[in-house]
Structures are given as C-alpha cells and as structure tokens.
Amino acid sequence: MEGTEEKSEKFLKGIAVRQKVMGTAHVDKVLDQARDFSRPVQELVTEYAWGEIWSRPGxxxxxxxxxxxxxxxxxxxxxxxxxxxxxxxxxxxxxxxxxxxxxxxxxxxxxxxxxxxxxxxxxxxxxxxxxxxxxxxxxxx
Incomplete structure (x- = not known):
C-alpha cells in the first residue's frame, strides 16, 4: 500500500499482525486493490481491528x-x-x-x-x- 511511511504506529503494527494471521499475499492484495472509496475502511480496519484489538496482549x-x-x-x-x-x-x-x-x-x-x-x-x-x-x-x- 502506498504511503505506509506516513501511517501511524498502530497502522504499521496492524499490517504486521494482519499479514501474520491472514498471509502477506492476501493482505497486500486487499490493500493494493482498495480504491479511493474503500481505502478509508481498509485503513481503519488495519489500524483499529488489527493494530489495536488483535495486537492486545490479553x-x-x-x-x-x-x-x-x-x-x-x-x-x-x-x-x-x-x-x-x-x-x-x-x-x-x-x-x-x-x-x-x-x-x-x-x-x-x-x-x-x-x-x-x-x-x-x-x-x-x-x-x-x-x-x-x-x-x-x-x-x-
């Protein structure tokens, strides 16, 4: 996904966890195919679901x-x-x-x-x- 260097720490953590669970190829495909309309939801899911929740230690x-x-x-x-x-x-x-x-x-x-x-x-x-x-x-x- 373009511009990941500008993304938050939670987004980058989310990418890592999402790739570990779902597979790098799958995550890359989903994020690369995101268009202007769907990109915001993919970014939110990555940052909050994967970077915040899936990354919790509990x-x-x-x-x-x-x-x-x-x-x-x-x-x-x-x-x-x-x-x-x-x-x-x-x-x-x-x-x-x-x-x-x-x-x-x-x-x-x-x-x-x-x-x-x-x-x-x-x-x-x-x-x-x-x-x-x-x-x-x-x-x-």
Missing part, C-alpha cells in the same frame, strides 16, 4: 481466531469466515478444533448458520491443505 492470536470463527458464524458472514478459517489454521488452530467450534455454534447460533459455516470451513480447509501440502521432490532418489 489473548493470543489462536484464541482470537477461534472467537472470530464463532462470531462470523453467528453473523452469517460467509466471505469473512473463509478468510478467518485460513487465519485460524495459520495461527495453529487445528481442523478438529474448528470442527468443535462450529459444532458448538449449531446449538447457540442455529443449524442454518452452522451448516453454512461447515460448508465454508470444509472447502477452505481442503484448499489450505492443498496449498500447504509438501511437494514431491522429483529429484529425490
């Missing part, structure tokens, strides 16, 4: 990721949920933990929300595994 990133999965399921925010499933995996949340979290959302958020979350999580986990699968070394004996 919870680790893994716990914050698990909370986000439950909240995004409850709010039925499918596109955000997929990104945060990837982020949760990046933060060390296991597939089994994601499954348990989503099972619990069925009771408190309702079956339709949980079923949709399971569909999204399953697709996202499969894609994540494929992307992070060890590649065969064609030169190995």
């Amino acid at each position: 919870l680790d990133l893994k716990t914050r990721s698990m909370l986000n999965l439950a909240m995004l399921t409850a709010l039925n925010r499918s596109s955000e949920l997929a990104g945060h499933v990837r982020g949760a995996l990046n933060n060390g949340v296991t597939e089994e933990q994601i499954q348990e979290f989503l099972l619990q959302t069925l009771v408190y958020c309702g079956a339709p929300a949980a079923l949709e979350a399971f569909r999204i999580a399953e697709q996202t986990i499969s894609a994540y595994k494929e992307l992070h699968a060890p590649s065969a070394n064609k030169y190995a004996p």
